[in-house]
Amino acid sequence: MAMAISCAATGALLAAHVLSAGQAQSMARKSPLMEPVPALTPFADAHAHFDEKDVAGGIRSALAARGRENAPMILLLMSPDTFDHPGHYEAEIILPEAKKYPGKIAVVGGGGSLNAMIIQSAATGEAGPAVQKKFKDRAERLLREGVAGFGEMTAEHFDGNTPYQYAPPDHPLFLLLADIAAEHGVPIDLHMEAVPQDMPLPAGLKSPPNPPRLHANIAAFERLLAHNPRAKIIWAHAGFDNTGYRTPELNRRLLAAHSNLYMELKADPLAKGLNYPLADGKIKPDWLQLINDFPDRFVIGSDQHYPEPHDAVQRWQEVVLLLNQLPADVRKKIGTQNIAHIYGKRVATALDMAKN
Ligand SMILES: [Zn+2]
Ligand SMILES: [Zn+2]
Numbered sequence: 001m002a003m004a005i006s007c008a009a010t011g012a013l014l015a016a017h018v019l020s021a022g023q024a025q026s027m028a029r030k031s032p033l034m035e036p037v038p039a040l041t042p043f044a045d046a047h048a049h050f051d052e053k054d055v056a057g058g059i060r061s062a063l064a065a066r067g068r069e070n071a072p073m074i075l076l077l078m079s080p081d082t083f084d085h086p087g088h089y090e091a092e093i094i095l096p097e098a099k100k101y102p103g104k105i106a107v108v109g110g111g112g113s114l115n116a117m118i119i120q121s122a123a124t125g126e127a128g129p130a131v132q133k134k135f136k137d138r139a140e141r142l143l144r145e146g147v148a149g150f151g152e153m154t155a156e157h158f159d160g161n162t163p164y165q166y167a168p169p170d171h172p173l174f175l176l177l178a179d180i181a182a183e184h185g186v187p188i189d190l191h192m193e194a195v196p197q198d199m200p201l202p203a204g205l206k207s208p209p210n211p212p213r214l215h216a217n218i219a220a221f222e223r224l225l226a227h228n229p230r231a232k233i234i235w236a237h238a239g240f241d242n243t244g245y246r247t248p249e250l251n252r253r254l255l256a257a258h259s260n261l262y263m264e265l266k267a268d269p270l271a272k273g274l275n276y277p278l279a280d281g282k283i284k285p286d287w288l289q290l291i292n293d294f295p296d297r298f299v300i301g302s303d304q305h306y307p308e309p310h311d312a313v314q315r316w317q318e319v320v321l322l323l324n325q326l327p328a329d330v331r332k333k334i335g336t337q338n339i340a341h342i343y344g345k346r347v348a349t350a351l352d353m354a355k356n
Pocket of ligand 1: 152236237
């Protein structure tokens with residue numbers, strides 16, 4: 001199975017050299033391995049990304065995927081980034097185009113500015129009144145411009161498309177962001193590798209660019225959650241674990257302790273990491289139990305990129321495979337109801353129209 005997929009991926013890559021993306025994709029779909037299965041229940045994808053160098057193309061691709069996936073709404077997030085990284089970008093580059101498709105595309109912003117301010121402040125130690133005012137002004141401007149929430153923020157992010165990033169999750173600017181989010185009824189979407197105690201960088205990750213040691217963050221994360229219980233915080237990427245500590249047990253303990261905590265399910269078949277929720281395509285019993293025990297607290301956050309990369313399997317396909325194995329009533333909550341609750345009236349109304 002694994003080999004067949006990697007061969008298919010190579011085939012798709014070769015095809016992409018001589019054919020347009022669309023032709024390659026339709027060719028790829030002829031293989032039964034790659035035939036995408038849509039969700040049995042409509043779902044909003046709470047976490048996807050777009051090509052910042054071709055914003056209109058990224059939106060077109062996401063719009064076209066909605067039918068294939070049975071995803072009436074796709075939320076596009078800014079990558080969590082730093083000011084030092086030349087490629088960083090913010091919601092202003094996509095909002096004008098995204099606003100042409102209300103109810104279908106929503107934008108979650110702050111990754112390229114608010115997040116960069118937090119990472120910078122954590123590094124310099126400057127978090128005084130002037131820094132806080134600048135941060136609050138930027139957050140409120142993003143809301144006025146039309147973002148549906150704040151993301152993708154990060155407190156612990158390994159080097160990849162963006163540089164390594166760290167900030168304590170109870171940093172003063174994270175606490176301030178929680179207050180702003182609560183005041184405006186919008187959520188914070190947070191990428192944070194689970195680090196229960198200070199530890200060496202996990203094997204398999206390179207240092208540099210990552211640091212040789214990681215800072216404990218779970219206790220500080222709990223302080224953020226407790227700081228303003230009206231702030232809804234989505235811990236991104238449940239099912240994508242690079243430290244080995246994002247276990248169903250840890251997720252369960254935190255969900256039980258903090259009613260304002262939500263989680264996005266992600267399953268990347270090409271980068272499974274640790275504590276993967278599926279085995280041979282079947283949801284693992286401990287993950288199923290966890291989701292069934294907290295059906296109001298999970299949403300789908302595939303981390304899919306648009307346009308879709310030329311891979312044999314897309315991230316959305318794998319997480320839909322998981323979604324389709326959940327009981328129908330749970331699937332409905334995770335598909336659309338929870339996201340309507342988390343994101344509030346504007347998103348809820350749009351999802352209502354999807355008639356799930
Ligand atoms: Zn992420
Ligand atoms: Zn992401």
